[in-house]
Every structure is written in C-alpha cells, then in structure tokens.
Amino acid sequence: MAMDSNGECSSPIASAGLLPLFGPSPPPPQAESLEEKLRRVSEENRRLAAALDAILAADRSTPRALATSPPAQQGNAALTTQAAAGVTAEPRPRLRTVRARAEPADADANHLKDGYQWRKYGQKVTRDNPYPRAYFRCAYAPSCPVKKKVQRSADDNLMLVATYEGEHNHEQRAQSEYVNDASTSQQQQHQAGSSSSSLPCSIISINSLGRTITLGLADQRPPGSSSNAEAVVVGEIVTPEFRKVLVDELANLLKNDSEFIESLASAVSDRVMERIPAAGHIF
DNA sequence: CGTCTTTGACCCGCGC
DNA sequence: GCGCGGGTCAAAGACG
Numbered sequence: 001m002a003m004d005s006n007g008e009c010s011s012p013i014a015s016a017g018l019l020p021l022f023g024p025s026p027p028p029p030q031a032e033s034l035e036e037k038l039r040r041v042s043e044e045n046r047r048l049a050a051a052l053d054a055i056l057a058a059d060r061s062t063p064r065a066l067a068t069s070p071p072a073q074q075g076n077a078a079l080t081t082q083a084a085a086g087v088t089a090e091p092r093p094r095l096r097t098v099r100a101r102a103e104p105a106d107a108d109a110n111h112l113k114d115g116y117q118w119r120k121y122g123q124k125v126t127r128d129n130p131y132p133r134a135y136f137r138c139a140y141a142p143s144c145p146v147k148k149k150v151q152r153s154a155d156d157n158l159m160l161v162a163t164y165e166g167e168h169n170h171e172q173r174a175q176s177e178y179v180n181d182a183s184t185s186q187q188q189q190h191q192a193g194s195s196s197s198s199l200p201c202s203i204i205s206i207n208s209l210g211r212t213i214t215l216g217l218a219d220q221r222p223p224g225s226s227s228n229a230e231a232v233v234v235g236e237i238v239t240p241e242f243r244k245v246l247v248d249e250l251a252n253l254l255k256n257d258s259e260f261i262e263s264l265a266s267a268v269s270d271r272v273m274e275r276i277p278a279a280g281h282i283f
Numbered sequence: 284c285g286t287c288t289t290t291g292a293c294c295c296g297c298g299c
Numbered sequence: 300g301c302g303c304g305g306g307t308c309a310a311a312g313a314c315g
Contacts, residue, residue, distance in 0.1 A: 120288060122307055135306070139287090149306090 098162045099153075116140060116168065118148065129154045144169055 118136035125132045131152035138144035146166040153159035 119286095121309095123288095123290070124305065124307095127304065133305085147306095 095163065095165050098164065099159055116146075126151070131157060138168060141169065 117139040119139035120134055120136050122135035123132050124135070129151055131154065133149055133151040136148045136150065138146040144166075146164065146168050148165065149163045151161050153161055
C-alpha cells in the first residue's frame, strides 16, 4: 500500500503495478484453487510491501509525521482505507480518515469497530450531512488523547467515515472483540513491531454477512488463527500448517457463499473508485 | 449500583 | 461585534 504525500494511504497502483484484487473488473478465477489464490495474494502483498518501503523511504526525507490509524479489526463494518485529512497541507498530521462500509443490518448504528474501545461523548448534526456525527474518545486509558468522529457518508448511508485524531498512548488490548488470545497477541505483537502503532492503511477488510477477510498487505505479522466467524489473512504466511488451516477456514467460509463473491466485487469496485482520484495526485 | 449512551446546553473559533 | 457551525460538557436516562 502506498502512502500519499501526506503520509496517508493511497493507491499503490501507480508504483507497484496493478494488484489483481484492485482490478476494475477482476475476472473470477474460478478454476484457481484457494491455495493458489492465497499464494497469489501473498505474492502481491510482498510486492506491495516492497513498493511501500520504497515510497516510505522517499517520504522520510520530509520531516512530517506519518499518519497512523488504528488496526483494522474484525467487526461489523469492513474497514477500507482512506486518504483524507489535510490532503493539501499537513499542519495536523495526526488526523486521518477511515472509510468503512457498514452492514445493512447495522444501518442505524453509527459505530465502527476498529479494535479499540470508544466512549461516545457527543453527537451533532452537521450542516453538510443529514446524518449525525458521533464523537468518541478512547475508553481504554483515561489519559489516551485519541478521539474519533464517525459520520455516515451523505452519498452512501452505508458508508461510515471515521476521522481519527491523535495517537494511542497505550497497548492496544482494549477490546473484547478480539476473537481469542492468540489473535490478540498477534495484534499486540503487530503493534510493537510497527514503528507507528497501528494502521489499517495496509489492510483490506472485506465483510460478507458478518464474516471478514483482512489482508495485511504490508505488515509482517506472525501466523495467526481464525475463528469460526472470521478469517484473517496476513501478508506473510509462515508455516504450511497455518496455510492449511487458513485455506480450510476460507473454504468453509466461502463454500456455497455466492453473496461473498458479490460483496467482494462490490468492495473492490468501491475501493477502486475511491482510490483512483487519490492516486492521480500522488506522483 | 456502576457504566454507558443520549441529548440539550454551552463554549469557542472563524468568517462577515 | 455578531451569527453560525463544530466540538465538548454534563445531567438524565437506559441498561446490565
């Protein structure tokens, strides 16, 4: 995943070559086995990680801070990434925006599960959007300065737009939404391993009927586990055993699930449409 | 009973 | 200075 000039995520297409996942209308390789798909995605992840490294290396020459984001956890909203706050100038580099598509069943909930616990402290109807904006504070640590605003998109009421402000100053284990301790330790390890806390910038979540697939495109998490509700696919698959478990899990999830394909196509399509303009002014 | 959410009021910055 | 809009506070209610 590439960062734009503001340190935010943007399309890697221009620099890293086309990721088939992002293709405008990826032909469903139905003859391809799940394992082959997995291998292909892992390969793409490696390419993207390399591209990101190159971009970050170039970006470090400028003194601005990289925006970070909370980890994309599994929830009822599929996190997609963003390129938003302070697009033209960066006086407030800690501001970043995450777009998430909510499940229709949660159409009334203005809540975005992102791996942290939040306490709502306000709600406001803004002028340019008929949907109310909700204000949240990090509820894990009283001293944590992080805030977020969540508002539905005026264009698409299923699209949640969350704006994060500040940096978490605590360990991430703040949520009960983690599937299990193993995945939690992964998250913590991931956070400790990354230079700037957490970020969904490198993660694609595709939610289908409560099931989520997360593709960690740049981070190097250790092998993890998955629950009966979710499968987490990270960029580096280390052991054959893990891959087997992963493939089995994916197979269970996707078997007889034509809606997943539709959701996937929809999510990819949305994402491509969001990212193409952002990529246009990166280089 | 403690915690969390809701919601109206208040504060503050900004543009005119 | 005034009005507007965004952001925050805090009391009250809901909930487990």
